[in-house]
Amino acid sequence: MISGPLARYDTKLKQFHQKGRLRVLGTDAGADFTSNDYLGLAASPRMRAALVAALERGVPAGAGGSRLLRGNHAEHEALEEAAAIFFRSERMLYFGSGYAANVAVLSTLPQRGDLVVHDALVHASAYEGMRAGRAEVVPVPHNDAGAVEDAIRSWRAAGGTGCPWIVVESLYSMDGNRAPMFDLIEIADRHNGFLYIDEAHATGVHGIDGRGYAANLEGRDNVIVLHTCGKALGSSGALVGASRVICDFLVNRARPFIYATAPSPLQAASVRQALAILSEEPERRARLHALVDFANERFAERFGRAGSGTQILPVIIGDNGRTIRMAERMQSEGFDIRAIRPPTVPAGTARLRITITLNVDAPTITRMIDQLAVAMAEETP
Numbered sequence: 001m002i003s004g005p006l007a008r009y010d011t012k013l014k015q016f017h018q019k020g021r022l023r024v025l026g027t028d029a030g031a032d033f034t035s036n037d038y039l040g041l042a043a044s045p046r047m048r049a050a051l052v053a054a055l056e057r058g059v060p061a062g063a064g065g066s067r068l069l070r071g072n073h074a075e076h077e078a079l080e081e082a083a084a085i086f087f088r089s090e091r092m093l094y095f096g097s098g099y100a101a102n103v104a105v106l107s108t109l110p111q112r113g114d115l116v117v118h119d120a121l122v123h124a125s126a127y128e129g130m131r132a133g134r135a136e137v138v139p140v141p142h143n144d145a146g147a148v149e150d151a152i153r154s155w156r157a158a159g160g161t162g163c164p165w166i167v168v169e170s171l172y173s174m175d176g177n178r179a180p181m182f183d184l185i186e187i188a189d190r191h192n193g194f195l196y197i198d199e200a201h202a203t204g205v206h207g208i209d210g211r212g213y214a215a216n217l218e219g220r221d222n223v224i225v226l227h228t229c230g231k232a233l234g235s236s237g238a239l240v241g242a243s244r245v246i247c248d249f250l251v252n253r254a255r256p257f258i259y260a261t262a263p264s265p266l267q268a269a270s271v272r273q274a275l276a277i278l279s280e281e282p283e284r285r286a287r288l289h290a291l292v293d294f295a296n297e298r299f300a301e302r303f304g305r306a307g308s309g310t311q312i313l314p315v316i317i318g319d320n321g322r323t324i325r326m327a328e329r330m331q332s333e334g335f336d337i338r339a340i341r342p343p344t345v346p347a348g349t350a351r352l353r354i355t356i357t358l359n360v361d362a363p364t365i366t367r368m369i370d371q372l373a374v375a376m377a378e379e380t381p
Contacts, residue, residue, distance in 0.1 A: 019320065020319075020320030020321045020323075020324055020341060020350075021320060021341055021342065021343075028336055029331070029336060030331060030333075030334045030335050030336040031334060031335050031336060031359075031360050031364050031368065032336055032355075032357055032359040032360060033335055033336055033337045033354050033355060033356075033357075033360065033368060034336050034337055034338045034353070034354075034355060035336075035355060035357060035359070036201065036230070036231035036232070036355060036357075037231070037232075037234055037357050037359060038204065038205050038231060038232040038288060038311055038355070038356075038357050038358070039204055039205070039232045039233075039234065039277075039278075039284045039285070039288060039357070039358055040234075040284070040357060040358030040359050041232070041233060041234025041235075041274055041277060041284075042234040042235075043234075044234065044277075046273060046277055047234055047235070047270055047273055047274065047277075050269060050270055050272075050273035051266055051269065051270055054075070054265075054266055054269040054270075055266070059073075059075055059265050059266055059269055060073070060265055060266070061264060061265075061266055062261075062264060062265075063076075063261055063262035063263065063264060063265060064261075065261060065262065066258060066259060066260060066261060066262055067251075067257070067262040068251070068258055071261060071262035072262060073262070073265040073268070074265075075265040075266075075268040075269050075272075076094050076262060076263070076265065076268050078268070078272060079092075079094055079239075079268040079269070079271055079272045080092045080093065080094055080239070082272050082275055082276075083227070083239050083241070083271075083272075083275060084241070086209075086211070086275050086278070086279070087211055087212075087215075087218055087225070087227065087239075087241050088211070088215070088218050088219045089218050089219055089225065089241030089242065090219060090241075090242070090243050090244050090247075091241070091242065091243065091244045091246075091247040092239045092240065092241050092247075093239070093240045093242075093247045093250055093251070093257070094237055094238070094239055094263060094268060094271075095237060095238045095239075095240065095256070095257060095263070096236075096237055096238075096260055096261075096262075096263040097228075097230070097236065097237060097238055098123075098125065098198075098200055098226065098228035098230065098238040099123075099125040099128075100125075100238070100256040100257075100260065101125075101226050101228075101238040101239075101240050101256075102123060102125035102126045102128070102129050102198065102226065103125055103128050103129040103132065103256050104129070104240075104250060104254035104255070104256040104257050105129060105196065105224065105226070105240060105250070105254070106126055106129025106130050106132075106133055106167065106196070107129045107130075107132035107133040107254070107255070107256075108133070108249070108250060108253050108254040108255075109165075109194070109196075109224070109246065109249070109250070110130075110133050110134070110135035110163070110165045111134060111135060111162065111163070112134040112135065112162075113135070113160075113161065113162035114135040114136070114162035114163045114164070114165060115135060115136050115137075115138065115151070115152065115155045115160055115162060115163075115164045115165065116130055116133070116135045116136065116137045116138070116164075116165045116167055117138050117139075117140055117148050117151045117152060117164060117165065117166050117167070118130065118137065118138075118139055118140070118166075118167035118168070119139075119140060119142055119143065119167065119168045119169065119172075119179065120139045120140065120141060120142050121142045121169070121172050121174065121175065122167055122168065122169055122198065123169065123173065123198060123200070124344075126167055126198065130167070135162070135165065136155070136160075138151045138155070142172075142175075143177065143179060143180060145180045145183035145184055145187065148166055148184065148187055149187045149190075149191075152164045152187070152191050152193070156191075163192070163193055163194065164188070164191050164192075164193035164194075165193060165194045165195075165196060166184050166187065166188050166193060166194070166195045166196065167196045167198075168181075168184060168195075168196070168197060168198070169197070169198040169199075169200065169201070170197050170198065170199045170201075170202045170206075170212060170213040170214055171199075171200075171201040171202040171206065171213065171310060171312070172201075172312075173200065173201050173312065174312075174314060174340060174344070174345050174351070174353060175308065175312070175314055176307075176308030176309070176310040176311070176312030176313060176314055177308055177309075177310070178213060178310075179197075179213070181197070181213055181214065181217065185217055185220075185223070188222055188223075189222070192222075193222065194222050194223070194224060195217070195222060195223050195224075196223075196224045196225075196226075197212075197213075197214045197217070197223065197224070197225045197226070198226045199212035199213065199214055199225055199226060199227050199228075200226065200227075200228040200231060201231060201232075201311075201312060202214075203227040203228060203231065203232055203233065204231070204232025204233050204274070204278055204285075205232050205285065205288065205311060206310075209278065209279065209282070210232070210278045210282075210285055212225070212227065218241055219241075221243050223242075224240065224241070224242040224246060225240070225241045225242070226238055226239070226240055226241075227239045227240075227241065229267075229271045229274070233271055233274040233275070233278075234270075234274055235267055235270040235271045235274055236263070236264075236267050236271075237263045237267055237268070237271060239271075284358065287358060288311065288356070288357070288358055291356050291358070291360070291361075291362065291365065292309075292310065292311045292356050294362050294365060295307065295313060295356045295365050295369070296308070296309055296313070298365060298366060298369050299313060299369055302369050302370065302372075302373045303373065311355055311356045311357070312353065312354075312355055313353075313354040313355070313356065314340075314351045314352070314353055314354070315351055315352040315353075315354060315372070315376075316349050316350075316351040317350055317351055317352065318348055318349065318350060319350060320339075320341050320342070320350045322350075322379060323339040323340075323341060323350040323351065323352065324339045324341075325379055326339070326352060326375055326376070326379050327339040327352060329375045329379065330352070330368075330371065330372065330375060333371050333375075335367075335368045335371065335372075337352050337353075337354055337368075337372075338352070338353065339351075339352065340352070340353045352372075354368075
């Protein structure tokens with residue numbers, strides 16, 4: 001029996017368990033249907049070779065300090081220069097993670113008196129950034145551009161005089177659907193506001209040359225784009241693309257940038273290699289899109305409803321306990337599929353989040369979907 005100062009935490013953990021919300025760590029096992037390594041770059045020979053080459057030319061494993069002190073390495077600057085060219089942005093700024101980048105941007109750029117209107121399903125890190133900032137924050141229903149405009153108009157009618165910010169993901173991580181990007185940029189333009197686009201799950205996979213769904217918008221003064229590097233790019237960290245003024249402001253005011261040890265220079269080298277692979281091996285995206293189309297078609301055939309149309313295929317179960325049992329059953333059959341439960345997703349929408357990557361092939365996808373159909377039929381609520 002745990003007592004004393006630890007008791008309240010133990011009680012909470014027991015409550016999580018009773019509600020089917022207890023999280024535990026597990027290693028990867030079975031066919032990969034859960035990672036975000038969409039292009040199969042994380043363990044690719046070219047990425048390994050790039051890291052070895054970087055070590056051989058003396059690139060250190062650690063930065064040794066923040067970038068405003070001694071931690072700014074030539075590899076960081078080389079990556080930012082290459083990324084700005086690749087994504088067609090005036091400037092890029094490299095952060096240690098997508099989480100840190102979202103917190104940095106949204107706690108720093110929207111000012112007191114501004115309004116932040118965000119899609120209800122944006123990443124948890126975006127919520128943390130908005131919570132730490134000084135602007136008024138209003139959530140709107142998922143993918144409802146009309147609600148975004150209504151929120152801005154209501155704020156103006158009530159006397160709001162600052163700058164409106166619209167915060168969305170281009171491809172939603174738990175639903176696999178796209179934001180109405182061009183409706184949103186028109187709203188931002190009409191109201192002299194900013195559009196902040198988190199491209200985490202589109203970078204490397206979608207858009208022109210894998211530049212994401214915001215490829216035609218990036219480089220505009222009122223558009224700021226986040227590209228995470230730990231998903232399709234197979235490494236870690238995140239790149240924020242914006243005007244030079246915005247990036248300079250982040251360098252001067254964003255606490256997650258100023259006070260954090262800089263990302264590993266080795267990781268910067270690996271991200272730069274990933275960008276080169278995107279340019280030089282377009283067949284990777286072509287192969288992935290063929291697999292995604294195949295998976296969505298097979299899903300529709302087996303379940304009688306359309307898939308998401310993207311590499312993220314959610315299977316909403318609803319009940320936490322059943323979702324956990326389904327995930328465990330699929331894992332026992334050799335398919336690494338995980339249960340996603342509230343509060344990560346809204347209450348009552350616990351799901352299996354299935355991802356399609358180049359780490360699997362078409363026959364494996366067929367076996368997985370066939371086994372999933374059997375499991376869903378047998379694992380009753």
